[in-house]
Amino acid sequence: MNSRFVSVVIVAVLLISIQPLQAQTNYAVTTFGTLGGSASSAISITNNGLISGFSFLPGDQTVVATIFQNGKPVPLGTLGGPNSGVEWPNHNARAVVGIAETADLDPLNEDWSCAHNAAFFPTVTHHICLGFVWQNGVMDPLPTLGGINGYAAGANDVGQVVGWAETPVHDSSCTFPQVLQFQAALWGPKPGQVQPLLPLEGDPDSAATAINNKGQVVGISGICENAVGDLSAMHAVLWENGTVTYLGNLGVDAWDTPTAINNHGQVVGFTETTDGTFHGFYWSRFAGGMQDLKPLPGDAFSFAYAINDLGMVVGQSIGPNGSTAVIWKNSVPVDLNCLTVPGSLHLIYANDINNDGRITGQARDPDQGQAPGFLATPQPGVNHCSAGSAVPRSNAGVAMPQHIATMLQRSGAWTRIVGTR
Helix, strand or coil: CCCCCCCHHHHHHHHHCCCCCCCEEEEEEEECEEECCEEEEEEEECCCEEEEECCCCCCCCCEEEEEECCEEEEECCCCCEEECCCCCCCCCCEEEEEEEEEEEEEECCCCCCHHHHHCCCCCCCCEEEEEEEEEEEEEECCCCCCCCCCEEECCCCCCCCCEEEEEECCCEEECCCCEEEEEEEEEEECCCCCCEECCCCCCCCEEEECCCCCCCEEEEEEECCCCCCCCHHHEEEECCCCEEEEEECCCCCCEEEEECCCCCCCEEEEECCCCCEEEEEEEEECCCCCECCCCCCCEEEEEEEECCCCCCEEEEEEEEEEEEEEECCCEEEEHHHCCCCCCEEEEEEEECCCCCEEEEEEEEEEEEEEECCEEEEECCCCCCCCCCCCCCCCCCCCCHHHHHHHHHHHHCHHHHHHHHC
């Protein structure tokens, strides 16, 4: 539904709470296959239906950014190096933003955010990684902030792109092999434009993950460390009108990571909790601080990845029986697999949702031995699970976005998940 047709009353309600679905919804699921590897993922969907993500190539040692057209992944190429990918929801209706390796090696031999411990790419190649904008069949690199590497995460319809990039500063808070400081970057709207978004006072480093059409930007502020989560994400923050605002936490100053912001300024993401698990969160100025988006009953971990302009939030719940895609209704998680047409593949995680309610993410196909990207399209239907229960997840496994898996491994939480299976 186009937001300009939403009534003033509905807009006012949106600004103060996460909205339930207006009617019972079912979903027809389409899967996209891969480019020869074992997995692909539909990471992002725009309001006009542009779907982007990544797919592994044969052997699973290389991944490339893709768009999904006519039910199939279409490779976008790289900047000359082995790997590329779209790893965060980005919402420019005509362009795709992501990360790609160049043909050149990093002279400082850093792992950088793209490949540290296989956070976003499957192997560490030590190639320079840069953010890119792909449009009209051409992939163009984005400049850094004077350093070597860069990373593009989010985009808006105004033509602005956000992410993070290295500066020339040798940062003493970095952990080897990371050397250079990095800061949140805002590119555009004109080609070649780039400016830093400074961290909270006292923090040396920052990174931006998402931007809305009003130019509000969310991301993280902390120390350099390995340039992937943990204490690099000590603080979840919002940048607007030249100021940076701390969004709070759920008890721990680590891994506090916003993943999306809608055009009403509502923010979702994930953060570490006091019991050592990770939960999704919701934040708005009218919500009284950061709100806990809990996992499904019986699960320990949840991650919120996207929110649309209707306040619909999607993500993932993880527990002893594996992973499942979820949608939160009034902050209560619902297994998305309870709302799919019976016989659909198991949906592992939901990574984005547009204003029409179409959802993208990754599914599991045990017969083919693959985990393909999916599109779930809403249609009238009924919940085919009993109240409060979820569909069986036997053989569903524990699968999630690669950077989430790396995060859990680094934090020690991964052993808690797999150890209970």
